[in-house]
Amino acid sequence: MDLSKLGEFGLIDIISGRFQAPEGVTGIGDDCAIMPQASGRDTLVSTDMLVEGTHFLMDDISAFRLGWKSAAVNISDIAAMGGKPTATFLSLGLPKGLSAEWMEEFIDGYKAISDRFGCPLLGGDTTSSRDKLCISVTVLGEAPSGHTHRRSDAQVGDLICVTGTLGDSGGGLQVILQGKERGAAEEALIKRHYEPMPRVEEGLALTEAHAMMDISDGIGSDLRHILKASGVGAVVDLRLLPLSAELRDACARHGWDAYEIATGGGEDYELLFTIGPEEEKTLEVPHTVIGRITKEKGLRWEGSSKDYDGYKHF
Ligand code: ADP
Numbered sequence: 463m464d465l466s467k468l469g470e471f472g473l474i475d476i477i478s479g480r481f482q483a484p485e486g487v488t489g490i491g492d493d494c495a496i497m498p499q500a501s502g503r504d505t506l507v508s509t510d511m512l513v514e515g516t517h518f519l520m521d522d523i524s525a526f527r528l529g530w531k532s533a534a535v536n537i538s539d540i541a542a543m544g545g546k547p548t549a550t551f552l553s554l555g556l557p558k559g560l561s562a563e564w565m566e567e568f569i570d571g572y573k574a575i576s577d578r579f580g581c582p583l584l585g586g587d588t589t590s591s592r593d594k595l596c597i598s599v600t601v602l603g604e605a606p607s608g609h610t611h612r613r614s615d616a617q618v619g620d621l622i623c624v625t626g627t628l629g630d631s632g633g634g635l636q637v638i639l640q641g642k643e644r645g646a647a648e649e650a651l652i653k654r655h656y657e658p659m660p661r662v663e664e665g666l667a668l669t670e671a672h673a674m675m676d677i678s679d680g681i682g683s684d685l686r687h688i689l690k691a692s693g694v695g696a697v698v699d700l701r702l703l704p705l706s707a708e709l710r711d712a713c714a715r716h717g718w719d720a721y722e723i724a725t726g727g728g729e730d731y732e733l734l735f736t737i738g739p740e741e742e743k744t745l746e747v748p749h750t751v752i753g754r755i756t757k758e759k760g761l762r763w764e765g766s767s768k769d770y771d772g773y774k775h776f
């Protein structure tokens with residue numbers, strides 16, 4: 463059978479079906495693996511790959527932004543668990559024709575975000591690639607034992623919340639792919655797409671949250687992971703989705719469906735979390751309530767009759 467019929471998650475099922483995580487360890491299925499240490503702290507590990515043509519277009523993204531984004535999307539997976547990033551490892555498959563100046567700029571971008579979160583680069587691997595640039599980053603993080611937020615931690619009655627605004631990155635991607643003229647709003651959306659800001663401080667402060675993850679594929683897909691892992695359902699009111707003025711502006715100008723981009727655009731790298739209604743009242747982290755967790759399974763959208771899904775990789 464062709465792999466594309468299986469889908470990304472069917473493929474991961476084949477892999478996870480052959481490996482049982484050791485007792486006490488959380489393996490495949492969450493934003494990070496969680497490995498308890500004798501010190502009473504958990505070590506968090508995650509890895510993410512960016513491939514030219516699939517995740518970025520060399521003609522459009524600057525070397526600095528590509529370096530930034532490569533580290534940022536990985537650091538975001540540590541934020542997603544409520545952890546603190548401690549180190550990264552960078553592996554590069556380099557095609558012919560890249561210049562030393564390009565490489566320096568790439569590492570400057572990588573370093574800028576690493577420094578922002580006090581997360582040094584400690585190693586990696588370098589090899590040549592036939593024609594596409596391939597970037598693989600592994601990130602390590604830590605959290606006090608038992609303080610991580612897994613996708614399986616949602617409870618019936620929880621409110622569903624997100625940090626920041628949704629769809630900006632997805633809007634930026636549409637500007638790039640459709641070759642739209644770039645006014646101030648479009649440039650702001652492109653910046654969100656190329657220079658995502660992991661919500662590390664927010665993740666650390668959300669100690670009362672139950673389930674949590676970062677939004678990489680769009681809530682239409684990502685929320686379903688929480689629902690499946692927790693054995694619950696959800697109702698989300700599309701009218702509550704936090705949309706930036708820039709996204710509304712660009713959607714009005716280009717005739718795009720803002721809900722579609724906000725639910726399925728992906729790569730927001732905001733936090734999606736569930737929390738008890740009482741705990742939510744006292745939250746100091748800026749956030750928006752978009753729905754609630756239900757006993758009835760499935761994801762239901764209010765505010766539109768359309769079914770909004772998330773991004774599918776293949
Ligand atoms: P995220 O979007 O947070 O990076 P993914 O959707 O990429 O997470 O992956 C979901 C889960 O599957 C993660 O726990 C990840 O570690 C695991 N996973 C993905 N690809 C592989 C692979 N090739 N081998 C083992 N585990 C994998």
Ligand code: MG
Pocket residue numbers: 492493538539542675676677678
């Ligand atoms: Mg993630």
